[in-house]
Amino acid sequence: MSSGESISDVLEECWRRWGTRSLRLGKRTGRWPDVLTTGQQALDDALGGGLPCGAISEIIGVPTSGASTLAFTIIANTQRRRRAAAVIDIAGTFDADYAASCGIALADLPIGRPRDADQAFLMLAGLIDAGASLIMVDSIIGLGGGLGRIMPSRAVAQLLRRLRGTGGAIMALTSLSTGRDAHTPAGRDALGRAAELRLHVVAQHWRFGDACTAICQSRIATWRRGRATGSVDLPITLPLLEIAR
Numbered sequence: 001m002s003s004g005e006s007i008s009d010v011l012e013e014c015w016r017r018w019g020t021r022s023l024r025l026g027k028r029t030g031r032w033p034d035v036l037t038t039g040q041q042a043l044d045d046a047l048g049g050g051l052p053c054g055a056i057s058e059i060i061g062v063p064t065s066g067a068s069t070l071a072f073t074i075i076a077n078t079q080r081r082r083r084a085a086a087v088i089d090i091a092g093t094f095d096a097d098y099a100a101s102c103g104i105a106l107a108d109l110p111i112g113r114p115r116d117a118d119q120a121f122l123m124l125a126g127l128i129d130a131g132a133s134l135i136m137v138d139s140i141i142g143l144g145g146g147l148g149r150i151m152p153s154r155a156v157a158q159l160l161r162r163l164r165g166t167g168g169a170i171m172a173l174t175s176l177s178t179g180r181d182a183h184t185p186a187g188r189d190a191l192g193r194a195a196e197l198r199l200h201v202v203a204q205h206w207r208f209g210d211a212c213t214a215i216c217q218s219r220i221a222t223w224r225r226g227r228a229t230g231s232v233d234l235p236i237t238l239p240l241l242e243i244a245r
Helices: 007-018 041-047 067-080 096-101 117-130 153-166
Strands: 055-061 085-089 134-138 169-175 197-208 213-224 227-239
Touching (some): 055 067, 067 227
Antiparallel strands (some): 213 227
16 A cells, blocks of 8 residues: 555545445544543553554453443544544444444544454554554454454554554453453453553442433553553543443
């Protein structure tokens, strides 16, 4: 792919290969910083500014921990800063209504639904090369028993080289079974092993906000390159379209 091609060219090629429902058209914007702010000041302070660009980050948590909501708010914040975001919906569970309630502009969000790991890789590579700032992969264990078990380490290494060349970021969302040790995802799949940053979101307690929101008081443990680096307590606001994701 040449450097002059836009995200529209990539999407046109995806539509030609896999049909018009495989991806939706979004916008290409701007140049890339060293980090992508999460929009949560306390978390940004703990991370040195936000999610690292040119790298893979992983957000993990059990259902109702607030992990999905955190990921959605990061996407929304990226869009508000006029940077392009996209979703690779491997698990087929992307909830557009809930995403919109978290502030995501759906009209500007390409959503890919790959049939297999090869197609997922091509979509990721194309979006990175086109200059997407942030690509959420949901979920890295959702494809054929595990994307990392099908997408080999060499393919993930290719994605990392592309990310470093464009300054983009991959945000992998991993749903843990209730009670599962947060240390277990590391080493379970190639994408997870390649994550420079891992955030483990654990709900501490709940309270209602206003009539339209609930507040999940969460503790987010952080790892960099496999080493624990601390934790931060963070209230995550959840729209009451559904109680926390």
